[in-house]
Amino acid sequence: MLDTTAREMWELFEPVHDLVYFAPEARQAADGLGMRGYWMGYFALRAAPLGPVAPCVVTSSFSVFHPARVARALPDAWKYAAPADVLAAREEAMDAAMTRLFGAERTRSARFAEAADLAWEAAAAADTTGRVLAAANQALERPARATARLWQAVTTLREHRGDGHVAVLVSVGIGPLEAMVLKAAAGESDGPFLRETRRWEPADWTAAEDTLRERGFLAADGSLTRAGVAGRARVEQWTDRAAERPWRALGAERTGRLAGLLEPLARAVGESGLLPAGNPVGLPPAGAHAAVTAAGARESG
Template sequence: MTFTTTLPERAGRRCHNVINPLHSSVYFAPEFPAELAGLGVQDPSAAYFVGRAAAMGAVGPGTVTATFYNFSHDLIARHLPHTWSVVTPQDVLAARLRAADATLRRLLGDAVVESPEMAEAAELALRAAQGCSRPARPLYAAHADLPVPDAPHLAFWHAATLLREHRGDGHLMALLDAELDGLEALVTHTATGRGMSPKAVQRTRGWSATQWEAAKDRLLLRGLLDEEGELTAAGTELRRSLEETTDRLDRGPYEYLGAEGVARLTELATAFTTAALAAGAFPAEMFGKG
């Protein structure tokens, strides 16, 4: 693997931050659970678990808990392995691509989906993904074994998935090193005010209010949260360090693409994500500190 140039500081993170919403929007879109419901998977949580895990095959709840990290194992075990008796991984992957096609066309419009810019973004993102590495990155490695779709917008979504899971796998390494379990990672992240709200996280990740408060108590004892549940200086520093470690572990694809390619991919993905967000890609009530 040959790295081409030294990147500006946080260039990879900035690129990831505008690519990732295009990947994750599919899981929030109505098209995705509708596709899975058509295959007999009616519960949205079950749809998400098999949708994101299907690249690994018909894996059990232990594998999903390990690789997804911040979901309650009890919630996962409620749906797996049973859901694999309803649908196969191959059918789920095909349904996911159909949902991605419908979602991106709804959010961006056919003209953007079929534009030269989308084809250019797909080429750049796929090239960046060539700089990813498989060892110790199970979700990335499983998706890297999937074929690249022919349609440029689906190739871009596939590449966005590779880049997202590569960074995510590395982020779990950083969380383990910081001795934050999955729930503690969620509590500290929501305390930053970024991402999903605590209520939305508890609901979608399967944690009870009692479990959430117990995690806050553990973080209080470590000096990472204060009595009001806000990050202390030590907690803020830990979250900063986590992101910097994740950046370091995720530098491969962006160094491989090079500074010029990263800048252009960031520009293209910013335009796509801005349009998708304006079109309502994510439910507004799921985000913030509420």
């Protein structure tokens, strides 16, 4: 039977990571650093672990953005704040966001600290060979505060999974735009939202659709063909396999425990209204994968 642990854990930690994109504290932190607009803040906050790299490095590692979108933010962002200052600001912002959203009593509890420590152990076990974003995040010092420790750990795990996903896409010849078209065709995200926020032209999107039709992945009406469904399923399965190592290292029992501790946090983010319509990260509806969560709930009850 296919092991779905890596995917189920992603569905639990992704919403917590996503606070850096959508929590008002993140935007306030970026504005406080002098960043000009949402996208400069986005790229600075996410790319800061890499150091003051050129926009081409960020375009490559983030994968889905048009180079012009990145070039409007970097390297100009580093004129307003050094990466080290951005890292400090995002840690403060995530502490504030998590304390507000989850409550001070919860974030100061022993259970929250346990979740942070388990997630940190899993993240430390991630193999970052060929995974630039994961390696840069994994190399950061262990924060003393449980909020910052948990957020940084799930961010390392998230970038580890994302790096692996990009590697799989490259290996099967699916480019950034084709990947987004497939995601939209599968009903996981809104196509126009993805295209516009990543700053691709309609002609680029149409060309990607044509490429996928030539491969037999996309039907004339824009839906996935049987080959498209199968091809995308293989990509997702290989992505899951590439993300298994942290959970094998943590072990089934403690992974289940972490799942049970993360589930109410993921639910709180989902119910907060912070995540935008259009589902840019492609998260499934809450409860779509419950096996690990259920096991963790039994362990943590």
